[in-house]
Amino acid sequence: MAGVQIDAGGVRSAPGGRARWLVRTNALVVAWLGLAVVVAVGHRWIPAASWLMTHLLLLGAASTALLIWTAHFAQALGRRPLPGGTRQQAVRLALHTLGAVAVVTGLVTTVGAAVTAGAAIVAGTVLWHAAALVGALRGGLGGRLSWTTWAFVASALALPVGAFLGRLLVSAGGELAGRAYVGHVASMLLGWVGLAVVGTLVTLWPTMLRVQLDDAAERAGRRGLVVLAGSLAVQVAGTGIGWRWLLVAGLAGYVVGLVVAWRPHVAQVRRRPPEGFAPWSVGAGLAWLAGAVGVWAAVAATSPTWATLQGRTGALVAPLAVGFTGQVLLGSLAHLGPMALGGGPGAVRAARDVVDRGAGARLVLANGGLLLFVLPAPSLVRVAASMLALVALAATPALLVRAAVVARRARRSAEASGTRGLPVAVPGGLEAPRRRHRRSALAGGVALAVAVAGAVAADPAAAGLGAAADAGVAATGRVVEVEVVARDMRFEPASVTVESGDRLVVVLANADDVAHDLVLDSGASSGRVAPGGTGRLEVEVVGRALDGWCSVTGHRQMGMTFRVEVAGAETAGTGPAPGHDGGHQDPAAAPSAAEDLDLMADPGLGFEAYDAALPPAPDAAVHRVRLEVTEVEREVAPGVRQTVWTFGGTAPGPVLRGRVGDRFEVTLVNDGTIGHSIDFHAGALAPAGPMRTIEPGEELTYTFTATRSGIWMYHCSTMPMSLHIANGMFGAVVIDPPDLPPVDREYLLVQSELYLGPQGGTADERAVADETPDAVAFNGYAAQYDHAPLPVRVGERVRIWVLDAGPNRATSFHVVGGQFETVFREGAWLLGGPGAAPTTGGAQALALQPAEGGFVELVLPEPGQYPFVSHVMVDAERGAHGLLDAR
Numbered sequence: 001m002a003g004v005q006i007d008a009g010g011v012r013s014a015p016g017g018r019a020r021w022l023v024r025t026n027a028l029v030v031a032w033l034g035l036a037v038v039v040a041v042g043h044r045w046i047p048a049a050s051w052l053m054t055h056l057l058l059l060g061a062a063s064t065a066l067l068i069w070t071a072h073f074a075q076a077l078g079r080r081p082l083p084g085g086t087r088q089q090a091v092r093l094a095l096h097t098l099g100a101v102a103v104v105t106g107l108v109t110t111v112g113a114a115v116t117a118g119a120a121i122v123a124g125t126v127l128w129h130a131a132a133l134v135g136a137l138r139g140g141l142g143g144r145l146s147w148t149t150w151a152f153v154a155s156a157l158a159l160p161v162g163a164f165l166g167r168l169l170v171s172a173g174g175e176l177a178g179r180a181y182v183g184h185v186a187s188m189l190l191g192w193v194g195l196a197v198v199g200t201l202v203t204l205w206p207t208m209l210r211v212q213l214d215d216a217a218e219r220a221g222r223r224g225l226v227v228l229a230g231s232l233a234v235q236v237a238g239t240g241i242g243w244r245w246l247l248v249a250g251l252a253g254y255v256v257g258l259v260v261a262w263r264p265h266v267a268q269v270r271r272r273p274p275e276g277f278a279p280w281s282v283g284a285g286l287a288w289l290a291g292a293v294g295v296w297a298a299v300a301a302t303s304p305t306w307a308t309l310q311g312r313t314g315a316l317v318a319p320l321a322v323g324f325t326g327q328v329l330l331g332s333l334a335h336l337g338p339m340a341l342g343g344g345p346g347a348v349r350a351a352r353d354v355v356d357r358g359a360g361a362r363l364v365l366a367n368g369g370l371l372l373f374v375l376p377a378p379s380l381v382r383v384a385a386s387m388l389a390l391v392a393l394a395a396t397p398a399l400l401v402r403a404a405v406v407a408r409r410a411r412r413s414a415e416a417s418g419t420r421g422l423p424v425a426v427p428g429g430l431e432a433p434r435r436r437h438r439r440s441a442l443a444g445g446v447a448l449a450v451a452v453a454g455a456v457a458a459d460p461a462a463a464g465l466g467a468a469a470d471a472g473v474a475a476t477g478r479v480v481e482v483e484v485v486a487r488d489m490r491f492e493p494a495s496v497t498v499e500s501g502d503r504l505v506v507v508l509a510n511a512d513d514v515a516h517d518l519v520l521d522s523g524a525s526s527g528r529v530a531p532g533g534t535g536r537l538e539v540e541v542v543g544r545a546l547d548g549w550c551s552v553t554g555h556r557q558m559g560m561t562f563r564v565e566v567a568g569a570e571t572a573g574t575g576p577a578p579g580h581d582g583g584h585q586d587p588a589a590a591p592s593a594a595e596d597l598d599l600m601a602d603p604g605l606g607f608e609a610y611d612a613a614l615p616p617a618p619d620a621a622v623h624r625v626r627l628e629v630t631e632v633e634r635e636v637a638p639g640v641r642q643t644v645w646t647f648g649g650t651a652p653g654p655v656l657r658g659r660v661g662d663r664f665e666v667t668l669v670n671d672g673t674i675g676h677s678i679d680f681h682a683g684a685l686a687p688a689g690p691m692r693t694i695e696p697g698e699e700l701t702y703t704f705t706a707t708r709s710g711i712w713m714y715h716c717s718t719m720p721m722s723l724h725i726a727n728g729m730f731g732a733v734v735i736d737p738p739d740l741p742p743v744d745r746e747y748l749l750v751q752s753e754l755y756l757g758p759q760g761g762t763a764d765e766r767a768v769a770d771e772t773p774d775a776v777a778f779n780g781y782a783a784q785y786d787h788a789p790l791p792v793r794v795g796e797r798v799r800i801w802v803l804d805a806g807p808n809r810a811t812s813f814h815v816v817g818g819q820f821e822t823v824f825r826e827g828a829w830l831l832g833g834p835g836a837a838p839t840t841g842g843a844q845a846l847a848l849q850p851a852e853g854g855f856v857e858l859v860l861p862e863p864g865q866y867p868f869v870s871h872v873m874v875d876a877e878r879g880a881h882g883l884l885d886a887r
Contacts, residue, residue: 021086022068022072022336022340023340023341023404025064025068025089025090025093026065026068026333026337026340028064028093028097029061029064029065029068029329029333030061030333030397030400030401032056032057032060032061032064033057033061033329033394033397034397035056035060036053036056036057036060036061037390037393037394037397039052039053039056040053040390040394041390049628049630049671050628050669050671051107051626051628051669052104052108054317054321055100055103055104055107056104057321057322057325057326058188058189058193058321058325059100059103059104059122060100060104061329062193062325062326062329063096063100063122063126063159063192064093064096064097065329065332065333066155066192066193066196067089067092067093067096067125067126067129068089068093069200069332069336070129070133070149070152070155070156070196070199070200071089071129071132071133073148073149073152073200073203073204074133074136074137074146074149074152075136077146077148077149077203078136078137078146078149079146080136081136082132082133082135082136083132083135083136084132088132089132092125092128092129092132095121095124095125096121096122096125096126098118098121099117099118099119099120099121099122099125100118100122101118102114102115102117102118102121103115103118103119103122104118105118106118107626112624115167116167119163119164119166119167120163122159122163123159123160123163123164126156126159126160126192127156127157127160129156130152130153130156130157133149133152133153133156134153136149137149137150137153147222148199148200148202148203148221148225149199150199150225151195151196151198151199151200151202151225151229152195152196152199152200154191154195154225154229155191155192155193155194155195155196155199156192156196158187158188158190158191158192158195158232159187159188159191159192161183161187161191161236162183162184162186162187162188162191162192165180165181165183165184165187165239166180166184166188168180169181169184175242175305175306175307177307177310177701178305178306178307178308178309178310179239179240179242179306180239181310181313181314182239182247182300182306182309182310182313183235183236183239183240185313185316185317185320186232186235186236186239186247186250186251187232187236189317189320189321189324189325190228190232190235190254190293191232191236193324193325194228194232194254194289194324195225195228195229195232197325197328198221198224198225198228198258198261199221199225200332201265201282201286202217202218202221202225202261204332204335204336205265205268205279205282206265206268207335208274208278208279208282208335209268209269209272209274209279210272210275211268211271211272214264216264217264217265217268220260220261220262220263220264221261223260223261224257224258224259224260224261224262225257225261226257227253227254227256227257227260227261228254228257228258228261230253231250231251231252231253231254231256231257232250232254233250234246234247234249234250234253235247235250235251235254236250237250238250242306244300244301244303244306244309245301247300248297248300248301251293251296251297251300252297254293255290255293255294255297258286258289258290258293259290262286269283275434276334276352276356276359276437277331277334277355277356277359277362277363277396278331278332278334278335278355279331279335280331280359280363281327281328281330281331281334281363281396282327282328282331282332282335283331284323284327284363284366284367285323285324285325285326285327285328285331286324286328288319288320288323288324288327288367288370289320289323289324291319292316292319292320292323292324295316296313296316299312299313299316304532307689307700310698310699311694311695311697311698311699311700312698314697314698314699315374315697315698318370318373318374319370319374322370322389322393323367323370326393327366327367327393330393330396330397333396333400334352334355334356334396334399334400337351337355337400337403337404338351338352338355338403338407341403341404341407341408342407342411344410344411346410346411346413347407347408347410347411348407349410350403350406350407350409350410351403351404351406351407351410352403353406354399354402354403354406355396355399355400355403356437357399358395358440358444359437359440360436360437360438360439360440360441360442360443360444361392361440361441361443361444361447362392362393362395362396362440362444363392363441363444364392364441364444364445364448365388365389365391365392365444365447365448366389366392366393367389368385368388368389368444368445368448369385369386369387369388369389369390369392369448370385370386370389371385372385372386372448372452373385373386373389376527376528381452381455381456383455384451384452384454384455385448385451385452387451388447388448388451392444467521467522467523468522468543469520469522469524469539469540469541469542469543469544469546470540470541470542470543470544471543471544472543473500473501473541473542473543473544474501474541475501475503475540475541476499476500476501476502477503478499478501478502478503479502479503479504479505480496480498480502480503480504480505481504481505481506481507482496482504482505482506482507483506483507483509484496484506484507484508484509484518484562485508485509485510485511486508486509486510486511486512486516486518486529486550486560487511487512488512489512489555489558489559489560489719489720490559490560491518491548491550491560491561491562494561494562494563495562495563495564495565496563496564496565497564497565497566497567498542498564498565498566498567499566499567500542500543500566500567501541501542501543502541502542503538503539503540503541503542504537504538504539504542504564505536505537505538506518506526506536506537506538507534507535507536508526508529508534508535508536508537509529509533509534510529510530510531510532510533510534510535511532512531513531513692513693514531514552514675514693514695514718514719515528515529515530515531515552515674515675515695516528516529516550516552516555516560517529517535517550517551517552518535518537518548518549518550518562519548519549519550519551520537520539520546520547520548520562520564521546521547521548522539522546524537524538524539525537525551528552530695539564542564542566543566544566545563545564545565545566546563546564547561547562547563547564548561548562548563548564549561549562552674552675555719555720558719558720591758592756592757592758592764592774593639593640593641593642593756593757593758593759593761593774594640594756594774594775596639596640596759597637597638597639597640597756597774597775597782598638598639599637599638599775599782599783599786599878599879600638601638601639602638602787603635603638603781603784603787604635604638604639604641607635607784607787609779609781609784609785609787609788610650610652610779610780610781610784612747612748612749612778612779612785612790613745613746613747614655614657614734614746614747614748614801615657616657616746617657617658617659617662617734617736618657618658620662621659621661621662621663622662622663622664622665623656623658623662623663623664623665624665624666624667625654625656625664625665625666625667626666626667626669627647627648627653627654627666627667627668627669627678628647628648628649628669628671629645629646629647629668629669629670629671629672629676629729630645630646630648630649630671630672631643631644631645631646631672631673632644632646632649633760635781636754636756636775636777636780636781636782637754637775637777637781637782637783637879638782638783640754640756640759640775641759641760642754642756642757642759642760642761642762642763643727643760643761643762644727644728644762644780645672645676645716645724645727645728645729645762646728646729647668647678647714647716647729647730647731650780651727651728651729651730651780652728652730652731652732652750652752652779652780652805653714653729653730653731654731655731655732655733655734655748656682656714656731656732656733656734657733657734657735657736658706658733658734658735658736659706659735659736659738660706660707660708660709660735660736660737660738661705661706661707662705662706662735663703663704663705663706664680664682664683664702664703664704664705664706664733665701665702665703666678666680666701666702666703667699667700667701667702668694668699668700668701668702669698669699670694670695670696670697670698670699671696671697672696673696674696675693675694675695675696675718676693676694676716676718676724676729677691677692677693677694677716677717677718678690678691678702678714678715678716678717679691679714679715679716679717680702680704680712680714680733681712681713681714681733681851682704682706682708682710682712682714682733682735683702683704683705683706684704684707685704687717690702690703690704691717693717693718706733706735708735708827709735709736709737709738709827710735710737710826710827710853710854711732711733711734711735711748711801711802711803711853711854711855712732712733712734712735712853713730713731713732713733713803713805713851713853714730714731714732714733715729715730715731715805716729716730720768721807722768722769722807722808723763723765723768725752725805725806725807726752726753726754726755726763726768726807727762727763728752728780730750730752730805731750732748732750732801732803732853734748734801737824737827737829737833738834739834740834741834743796743797743798743799743857744793744796744797744798745792745793745796745797745798745799746798746799746800746801747790747798747799747800747801748779748800748801748802748803749778749779749800749801749802749803749813749868749882750778750779750780750802750803750804750805751776751777751778751802751803751804751805751809751811751813751848751870751880752776752777752780752805752806752807753773753775753776753777753806753807753808753809754773754774754775754776754777754782754879755767755768755772755773755774756774756775768807768808771808771809773808773809773875773878774878775878775879776809776870776875776876776878776879776880777879777880778880778881778882782878782879782880783879783881783882784882785868785881785882785883786881786882786883789865789882789883789884789885790882790883790884790885791885791887792860792884792885792886792887793886793887794860794861794862794863794886794887795859795860795861796859796860797857797858797859798857798858798859798860798884799822799855799856799857800813800815800855800856800857800858800868801853801854801855802846802848802853802854802855802856803848803852803853804848804849804850804851804852804853805850805851806850806851807850808850809850809872809875810847810848810849810850810872811847811848811870811871811872811875811880812845812846812847812848812870812871812872813845813846813847813848813856813868813869813870813871814844814845814846814868814869814870814871815856815858815866815867815868815884816866816867816868816869817860817864817866817867818858818860818866818884819842819843819844819858820842820843820844820846820856820857820858821842821857821858821859822855822856822857823843823846823854823855823856824854824855824856825846825847825848825852825853825854826852826853826854830843830854831843832857843856845871860884860886862886863886863887864886865883865884865885865886866883866884866886867881867882867883867884868881868882868883868884869881869882
């Protein structure tokens with residue numbers, strides 16, 4: 001490659017054209033990173049946000065960077081440009097961007113054809129890239145390190161495998177979905193990203209440390225890459241044929257490969273510690289890779305099924321995507337970016353000073369925040385830590401943009417003064433920046449500690465704080481150990497008696513299919529225990545009676561309570577310490593939002609009514625849907641905001657519609673903070689598998705065939721069901737009856753009750769249990785169609801589908817001033833319908849119990865506003881009320 005100077009680490013400098021090429025193409029990487037940050041900030045309001053963030057980072061930013069820099073290093077080390085030069089590279093980058101956009105768009109919009117086309121484009125582009133790398137390798141001068149190009153080729157060959165498995169995952173179900181998911185993650189993160197990163201860093205890492213690449217490190221890199229590539233092949237084979245032990249062997253081998261490749265480089269770090277943000281970020285990323293793969297191997301060895309392994313693998317995506325890929329990408333850009341900007345030593349130094357700003361704090365916040373996020377920390381701690389980590393990671397793309405501006409100014413200043421190309425002294429030597437980084441790291445640590453302390457102070461019960469258990473009693477030295485089993489929403493036994501001063505050890509075994517814990521009012525906790533797992537709770541000295549419960553939302557209400565009695569002491573309950581209710585809302589501690597409820601008031605700013613219009617059933621016979629469980633704070637009535645648990649970001653969840661014989665493939669993704677599940681009444685199948693509860697970060701695919709027509713409810717079936725439904729976890733599936741006549745307009749109304757907790761809180765558990773709703777709503781917002789009437793035209797035939805989601809109240813749907821000409825209820829025509837004989841009869845109400853549904857049809861005779869209500873009048877007055885606006 002004429003005009004390019006190289007050293008052991010790759011490119012030292014490049015001519016102006018090549019530098020401009022690198023700057024312009026890497027701007028695309030920064031753009032992808034910016035989109036990922038935007039989605040991360042607004043994830044609560046963006047469908048499939050977790051999936052989207054991951055793919056914007058990996059399929060967008062990381063893959064684009066790999067196409068750019070593997071080509072760059074292959075050319076530099078092989079001393080020959082790739083066939084077709086930058087023109088064909090630009091075409092490949094454009095095609096990859098097109099394919100990535102198609103994949104992302106197709107999965108967000110559930111358009112399978114777009115996913116297939118996008119995956120094919122990405123795979124084909126990367127295979128073309130691999131062919132170009134081989135062409136450059138065979139026709140090159142065969143430099144000392146040109147063999148690393150084979151690592152890039154192996155990396156590129158892994159991507160089509162991952163793309164195929166990813167596409168298979170969209171349509172697969174059951175065990176095949178679990179195997180496809182695990183294989184997809186391994187191929188993309190350990191293959192496409194991992195092999196390329198390790199191959200690049202064989203040459204790049206010494207330049208980051210400013211040391212020579214010795215022969216031992218080169219040999220170790222070559223051997224390690226062979227082990228890594230072979231281990232990846234074993235992993236993919238294991239997922240392909242369904243042998244988990246083969247997957248475990250492949251993952252263990254991958255860790256061995258990392259150790260082989262990186263042992264000499266660790267020795268280099270001991271001799272010359274890293275300086276600046278770039279090497280520390282890359283080093284931290286590699287540590288996350290080794291740790292995550294090691295944990296993955298252990299998880300794969302202990303998972304009873306592929307479905308279980310799929311969920312547990314999902315929990316490792318954040319360490320692999322953000323901890324490893326994100327940090328290596330940002331560190332590499334921080335090192336290579338200033339050199340690509342060029343402009344002489346002064347400009348490069350100025351740009352590097354910019355990207356090193358706050359390096360210590362950024363590294364501490366990113367890695368400390370991510371560590372707290374993946375550990376079983378209290379919810380508020382995880383939220384605070386993840387926000388700090390996001391800010392720290394987002395700072396690097398912003399600083400790279402700033403560095404480009406600074407480098408340009410420095411270059412112009414050097415040209416004007418005639419000093420371009422002259423060496424630049426570092427003020428204060430190397431110690432000055434090192435001191436700055438240490439102070440910055442200390443500041444980052446303090447910020448992280450303050451955030452954690454604030455989160456614990458805001459929710460002390462979740463952190464295990466409470467009143468002392470010893471009550472001043474001296475220890476007896478005796479130990480009482482008891483095994484408690486969590487089963488069927490109960491603790492067995494539900495109490496234990498000890499002598500005053502005894503030490504208590506509780507071994508909690510979870511025999512349910514959802515996570516549980518046991519907390520005491522003293523703050524002692526077993527920690528969250530997964531299904532089939534065990535936890536341990538210890539109280540050093542028991543001096544008073546203690547109340548215990550499961551702190552998972554709703555479980556205490558279902559009867560998961562526990563009692564520690566002291567022999568000979570009063571048996572009256574002490575109750576939880578003030579402010580330590582295990583995460584449950586205490587209505588006495590905060591006023592109910594019902595005090596602010598005013599159904600006659602105008603909705604708040606930004607109010608947008610739930611779209612009640614029902615589109616016709618799509619032509620497709622297979623419906624693929626992705627439902628992401630999220631927790632969203634929103635207005636549910638004028639003056640009232642609540643945190644609702646949603647399917648797909650709305651309550652009710654998205655409406656599904658089809659015909660008898662259609663197949664529905666629904667992927668449920670739990671992005672909430674507790675376990676959830678889904679139950680489709682429209683399908684008939686054994687509930688144990690598809691309706692099982694999945695924990696946060698897990699997903700499952702629920703497949704059913706619609707065999708009977710009607711409007712069917714779907715809802716979360718995790719106990720207590722009443723609370724999950726009251727918190728918004730319900731929706732409708734409409735299966736058209738055969739020969740359903742066309743009408744001019746269709747609407748769908750889902751009635752449900754609101755049991756208001758404090759402003760911004762979740763549903764009041766006691767009110768749900770007592771069946772005392774504060775409001776009743778159509779489509780999740782009380783009286784919303786009074787403020788946004790549903791439009792119709794005089795003389796049109798209007799069909800209104802109605803579903804009673806409950807969880808507790810029946811309805812009698814009525815349109816004031818209208819008469820129903822057709823009534824369809826629970827799968828049967830009660831009035832009218834195809835082939836029905838003419839009649840003078842009509843209907844005035846559609847009566848439904850919870851989970852029942854149907855539709856009515858009517859024609860409004862003259863202009864005006866026609867109220868529709870539940871004729872259970874107290875519920876109409878609570879908000880089950882709206883208007884049809886006839887023009």
